[in-house]
Amino acid sequence: MQTLQNVSHRLDIVWDCYRSDSLKAFTRERRGLEKRKRVTPETVLPSQWGSFLRMDANKTQLFAFLARYLLTVQSEKLIVTAHGPDVISNKPIDHTNLSPCNHEEADTRMMIHLAHAAEHCRRILIRTVDTDVVVLSVAAMTRHPHLQLWIAMGAGKDFRYIAEHYISKVLGVAKAQCLPLFHSFTANDMSVLERFVTLLYDRGSNCHDVNSARKYMFTFGRQIENIPPTSEALFQHCKRAIYQGGHIWSQAHERQPVLPDPSDCGWQFMDRQWQPFWTVLPQASLTCRELLKCACKKECRSKRCKCNKAGLKCTALCSCVCGADFPVQHPV
Numbered sequence: 651m652q653t654l655q656n657v658s659h660r661l662d663i664v665w666d667c668y669r670s671d672s673l674k675a676f677t678r679e680r681r682g683l684e685k686r687k688r689v690t691p692e693t694v695l696p697s698q699w700g701s702f703l704r705m706d707a708n709k710t711q712l713f714a715f716l717a718r719y720l721l722t723v724q725s726e727k728l729i730v731t732a733h734g735p736d737v738i739s740n741k742p743i744d745h746t747n748l749s750p751c752n753h754e755e756a757d758t759r760m761m762i763h764l765a766h767a768a769e770h771c772r773r774i775l776i777r778t779v780d781t782d783v784v785v786l787s788v789a790a791m792t793r794h795p796h797l798q799l800w801i802a803m804g805a806g807k808d809f810r811y812i813a814e815h816y817i818s819k820v821l822g823v824a825k826a827q828c829l830p831l832f833h834s835f836t837a838n839d840m841s842v843l844e845r846f847v848t849l850l851y852d853r854g855s856n857c858h859d860v861n862s863a864r865k866y867m868f869t870f871g872r873q874i875e876n877i878p879p880t881s882e883a884l885f886q887h888c889k890r891a892i893y894q895g896g897h898i899w900s901q902a903h904e905r906q907p908v909l910p911d912p913s914d915c916g917w918q919f920m921d922r923q924w925q926p927f928w929t930v931l932p933q934a935s936l937t938c939r940e941l942l943k944c945a946c947k948k949e950c951r952s953k954r955c956k957c958n959k960a961g962l963k964c965t966a967l968c969s970c971v972c973g974a975d976f977p978v979q980h981p982v
């Protein structure tokens with residue numbers, strides 16, 4: 651921070667916010683839990699920062715403590731920092747366009763501070779390790795064509811400066827504004843999207859839909875985690891991506907973005923938290939018990955054949971010749 655103050659006349663610090671009804675709560679819970687600790691000037695630094703930061707309450711307290719402490723630092727420069735939904739600063743400024751702010755993640759809230767600083771600045775530097783910020787900044791530059799915006803990205807040997815104003819200019823307004831949505835992964839034409847996803851899993855595939863690609867890859871021994879999702883699961887994923895890229899990120903410059911109901915966008919509220927709604931299809935483990943495959947070399951006549959023993963016909967999953975004309979009955 652001291653280094654940045656030496657080369658700038660204003661410093662903005664933005665933190666994440668953590669809400670109990672957050673769409674991210676499900677992901678955070680899977681990372682594990684840690685004991686809650688009170689953060690004060692006398693608190694001993696935790697020996698395991700990773701464990702300490704697993705608990706949202708610890709991070710909330712830490713960010714609030716740091717925000718207040720920053721204002722006690724003797725500095726002639728303007729320091730502006732997020733403090734919950736509000737902002738505080740070491741000098742009197744107009745906070746109207748900064749707070750209150752209901753953005754949950756710092757990457758979008760940075761765009762609010764960027765717009766505020768751009769009213770009086772012509773050159774801005776953002777320090778981040780998050781690629782989402784790089785994408786959002788390219789789109790933001792279409793609203794600030796006079797601004798020179800640099801991203802200080804990465805750390806160590808991977809550290810570099812990225813000229814966001816140049817990238818935005820080269821892409822043009824239309825492509826730059828669409829970049830966050832594409833980064834969030836979606837497309838208008840579902841058939842084009844399915845082909846795109848198929849090529850992500852097998853760039854030499856001739857399949858044009860994910861269900862056919864799943865069948866083909868599973869037949870040839872691909873592990874379940876290495877085959878595309880079903881078209882229904884992909885559709886739900888697209889709705890979540892549109893919610894993130896089309897609604898949250900596209901309103902990154904708004905203090906109070908208006909968002910649709912998550913339950914209409916690939917999410918469901920269960921066990922007092924939002925969780926991804928994966929698919930309308932029933933679980934394969936419950937509906938595809940008959941999905942067997944035999945390893946017979948020729949026609950299946952013996953009782954050693956798994957399909958014969960189960961009283962089922964062979965399918966394309968089987969190694970035998972008699973399953974060649976039978977399609978797979980259920981997507982896996």
